Amino acid sequence: MPELIEQESVDEKQLLEESVDYFVSFVQMFGLQKSVGQIYGMLFVTEEPVTMDRIISVLGISKGSASQGLALLKSLGAVTSHSIEGDRREYFEADLNVSRIVTHFFEERLTPRLSHGDQKLERMLRLADVEGKGSSPIMGRLQALKKWQNRGLSLIPRLLKWL
Amino acid sequence: MPELIEQESVDEKQLLEESVDYFVSFVQMFGLQKSVGQIYGMLFVTEEPVTMDRIISVLGISKGSASQGLALLKSLGAVTSHSIEGDRREYFEADLNVSRIVTHFFEERLTPRLSHGDQKLERMLRLADVEGKGSSPIMGRLQALKKWQNRGLSLIPRLLKWL
DNA sequence: TGCTTAGTTCAATAAAAAATGAACTCGATG
DNA sequence: CATCGAGTTCATTTTTTATTGAACTAAGCA
Numbered sequence: 001m002p003e004l005i006e007q008e009s010v011d012e013k014q015l016l017e018e019s020v021d022y023f024v025s026f027v028q029m030f031g032l033q034k035s036v037g038q039i040y041g042m043l044f045v046t047e048e049p050v051t052m053d054r055i056i057s058v059l060g061i062s063k064g065s066a067s068q069g070l071a072l073l074k075s076l077g078a079v080t081s082h083s084i085e086g087d088r089r090e091y092f093e094a095d096l097n098v099s100r101i102v103t104h105f106f107e108e109r110l111t112p113r114l115s116h117g118d119q120k121l122e123r124m125l126r127l128a129d130v131e132g133k134g135s136s137p138i139m140g141r142l143q144a145l146k147k148w149q150n151r152g153l154s155l156i157p158r159l160l161k162w163l
Numbered sequence: 164m165p166e167l168i169e170q171e172s173v174d175e176k177q178l179l180e181e182s183v184d185y186f187v188s189f190v191q192m193f194g195l196q197k198s199v200g201q202i203y204g205m206l207f208v209t210e211e212p213v214t215m216d217r218i219i220s221v222l223g224i225s226k227g228s229a230s231q232g233l234a235l236l237k238s239l240g241a242v243t244s245h246s247i248e249g250d251r252r253e254y255f256e257a258d259l260n261v262s263r264i265v266t267h268f269f270e271e272r273l274t275p276r277l278s279h280g281d282q283k284l285e286r287m288l289r290l291a292d293v294e295g296k297g298s299s300p301i302m303g304r305l306q307a308l309k310k311w312q313n314r315g316l317s318l319i320p321r322l323l324k325w326l
Numbered sequence: 327t328g329c330t331t332a333g334t335t336c337a338a339t340a341a342a343a344a345a346t347g348a349a350c351t352c353g354a355t356g
Numbered sequence: 357c358a359t360c361g362a363g364t365t366c367a368t369t370t371t372t373t374a375t376t377g378a379a380c381t382a383a384g385c386a
Contacts, residue, residue, distance in 0.1 A: 011290050026280060052332075064336085064375070068334085071333095120184060120185045128208075155325075216362085230363060231365090234363095251360090251361070
């Protein structure tokens, strides 16, 4: 009974597929590409570290996607890599690091947008004020919106602490 | 000094642009189309109710986008409409209803995905268990993942209550 | 120091998502 | 009860986003 690395039981194949599916769906909630979810899904159910060419052949994705996806996952702390003596290739494995992924999402996607929105809202308040009518219905809406925005902004650090 | 509805001061035009920009960015955080943000942004800084053809001409969007965008915004409770005696057209206006928009996002986009993921995760646990090794590293990862998922799932109702 | 090849980059291509607009519905009006 | 036109629908087109793959970089080895 040869122990080739290519050998996988039916169950292992199913598990791989489920995992890939699961994480594709997961990362898409956070606006990341499908390929990132595929890679993480594969690594998540693979015990031994794997090389990039293995990822490419198992998932059927391109070298470019694999390289970029792995780079992103490494930057998230969701994947680690190391090299092996006498082998030029890198070996990748999953790190179960849900909070890092979610934190990255907040800090890279949400917070910049919110602070950009903050500036916009200040400008709108100034414009609406210059209009003369300091207590126009529009002014009231803008002030209410500002309250909401501050509420949202204050939620983020609390969420990150909770993670 | 004729009081045509088309007349707008420079400031009003700027305010409109800022508002449109602001809400385009806002709704895109929740995966809604640009046109939805444009429409809401316009209505938000427009005191009097406006007709659909006005929205179309001011924003330069198509009838289809306007109709679908308004339908979505109405379903969110972010826009209300009424008709006027002797005028077939509907008149739309903004309702400052941030929580409805965010709640919709959670209920329509996040929750279905999470519960779908829940089923997937259960199947994965069964598959990993059948493999024999009840305490394999993979099994450990899956169990840790399940904890995270339950944590996330329990967060949603709390967030919705907070809104 | 030149060769091989693992990994990166990015312009070109493919896939996915959103916007368009023409055909349609349907209620109001003369 | 025929016509008008406001609003809807959805197949087509456009725009946006993700993926590909060939050229490139550079690290290890002879």
